Amino acid sequence: MSEDRPTLPPVRLHSEAELARDALAAPLLTRAVRLARWAGPKTRVGAGGELVDEQLPSAAEELGLGGADGDGPAFASEAWRIAVDTGLVEAQDPQEDDAEYGTVGAGENLALITAGGPQDILGIWRDALEAVHADATAPVLADLADAIGEDGEIDFAALDWDPEAESAFLDGVLGNLYLLTVTEGGAGEEPVPLPALAASMIVPDDMGEPTDDVLEQVSEAMMRLDDQFRLLEPIGLVEYRPMDAALMAEEGGAGDEPVPPVDDEDVTRYGMVKLTPLGLYGIRARMREAGIDAPAVGDLADKGADALLDGLANYPELSARAETEQWLARRAVADAARELLAAARGTDAGAPLRRLHCQQALTLVGPQAEPAVRAVLDDAELGGLARVWLAERGATDVPAPSEAMIFWLAIDTIAAQLDAEGEVEELQDLVEGLVGRHSGFFEAAWRVEHPATAEVLEAMGRLHPDKRAAKEARKAAFKARSRAGG
Structure with missing residues (x-):
């Protein structure tokens, strides 16, 4: 009998037209497109193409996120970075030696938003996904601030941050979520509890009752995943119900880490996540780029x-x-x-x-x-x-x-x-x-x-x-x- 089986079952994807519509409706890409169209000759950017601080309030106003108060400027800054990373805008170097800021022009991909086909849209969305994925696996800002030395340089050794390991961990979690979604008898359309996803990466298969050390690792992973899924949801990859903020106080104080729940009635309070149809497409695309066999229904339709x-x-x-x-x-x-x-x-x-x-x-x-x-x-x-x-x-x-x-x-x-x-x-x-x-x-x-x-x-x-x-x-x-x- 044949013992060869692929790593992953085939996924049933929506049509490219449907996926492209979902991509354009993703809040983060929508904001990036709006800012790309808003930008003009007077828009000023820094050395890395980022909007200067003085322009963030007006960018937030353009997005309907308020002015200088609240989180609007931060959301505008995030959307602008996506616009730059996806080629919707193109940063231009200062034209004169004494110029303090650069300017921007329309990127070659901006026209594709209205004139391109579904594959063009999905290509732009995948670039956005890669940018968000990089943000999700970056060091925590508080840790990053602590690692800045007197000379202003970042001490990466002090960060205790391994970018490859961070990326591999998130990819592993997303891979497990993908597998649960596409496997018949798996999660399917149902959201997956965050503790289960974290445990799937940390608790050994042959372990009976997890040790306190393992439970602590699961708790730490849940906190990190909570932050990461909050970042991944606006790009349309997942639907995410975040962890209940009240859990920290309930567990005994703001400094305590949460413990994975055992009460089924409370499990939803620890975070629930599911891949969207666009998310299935995106994770499959990333896995295929990594050389993983991830078939889709329809792959064989044109074969003998x-x-x-x-x-x-x-x-x-x-x-x-x-x-x-x-x-x-x-x-x-x-x-x-x-x-x-x-x-x-x-x-x-x-x-x-x-x-x-x-x-x-x-x-x-x-x-x-x-x-x-x-x-x-x-x-x-x-x-x-x-x-x-x-x-x-x-x-x-x-x-x-x-x-x-x-x-x-x-x-x-x-x-x-x-x-x-x-x-x-x-x-x-x-x-x-x-x-x-x-x-x-x-x-x-x-x-x-x-x-x-x-x-x-x-x-x-x-x-x-x-x-x-x-x-x-x-x-x-x-x-x-x-x-x-x-």
């Missing part, structure tokens, strides 16, 4: 039937159906059926699962596939699934299968299920049913000319609840191996 059936081996059920529907939508039914059946043949280890996915794909097509299906009725590998397909559609002139075909199909089906799901309870029911319906099943099964016969019989010996039947299965597996070896 062989690539489809092999690729579906790595897909959960719902994703496999969605991928198959997209593949079928681009082909005529008769042509698709012929391609699928041809690709399902083979005696390699992955062939049984290909045939299973072929059979599942054929359930999605109409009667136009019937000639292609009838053409393989006499095929040793495909004749069984062809009969099943025809019978399910009420065909009455289907030739009865031979006993050899019945047993070959049974072995092939179990081999495919083992490859897809492992030895699960549903497969145990299938094994019981097969053995119960066919007297002398194992005596006939060990003679089946199928590459997986011995392996399937050994699995049946482990799965069958009846000790006598399980023993017969093991004996049949030994005979099958002896015959194959001889």
Whole structure:
């Protein structure tokens, strides 16, 4: 059986047009665009392209965030940095030697906001995401201030800050959140508690009750993640419910760190986060740039039937159906059926699962596939699934299968299920049913000319609840191996 599985399940992304609309609606990018359009010949910037302090109040007014009072200038400064980093504005050096400030002009990407396509918009948004990600993994301002020496230089050693480690930790958290979101049976549309995310990066899998030291590390990580998700939410990456500020006082004083909760009723107060559809797109893009295999539903739609059936081996059920529907939508039914059946043949280890996915794909097509299906009725590998397909559609002139075909199909089906799901309870029911319906099943099964016969019989010996039947299965597996070896 094939043991190769990708690190991540396929994600079901929204269309590029929908994602581009979400990107333009992200509060931080919206503000950056407004400031880029607001900037003019009299706009003054510092050496790093930042707005000078005197212009921040008017920039905040432009954004509807008030003037010099409150957090408006800080939000305006943040939005301006995004406008610079994404090429919406372009800082220009002073034109004269004695000039104190530089000026700005429209960046080449500003026109793309209205004239560009979805890919252009998403490219600008990804640049914004990278800038925000860098801000989120930067040193805490208080620590940064403490690390400034008498000469005005930053003592990075005193910061105890490792930029690569900080970035890797946040990427790991976002990767875990992505995995929870795309895995069927995972979080899906539900937000994830912040303590669970922090613990996923710190608590070892084999640890029973976390130690006090580990709990303290989790608490510290939660506080850092709370700050980071507050930064990542305005760019549209996540929906975040921040930690309850009252928790600090409840835990015994403003200086105490919070402890991960054990009361399910209180867990939401420690922060809840979920990736948005745009966030799924963004995290996948970052992972792919890092060389991580992060497939998406639709990746196989333009490929051949062989690539489809092999690729579906790595897909959960719902994703496999969605991928198959997209593949079928681009082909005529008769042509698709012929391609699928041809690709399902083979005696390699992955062939049984290909045939299973072929059979599942054929359930999605109409009667136009019937000639292609009838053409393989006499095929040793495909004749069984062809009969099943025809019978399910009420065909009455289907030739009865031979006993050899019945047993070959049974072995092939179990081999495919083992490859897809492992030895699960549903497969145990299938094994019981097969053995119960066919007297002398194992005596006939060990003679089946199928590459997986011995392996399937050994699995049946482990799965069958009846000790006598399980023993017969093991004996049949030994005979099958002896015959194959001889």
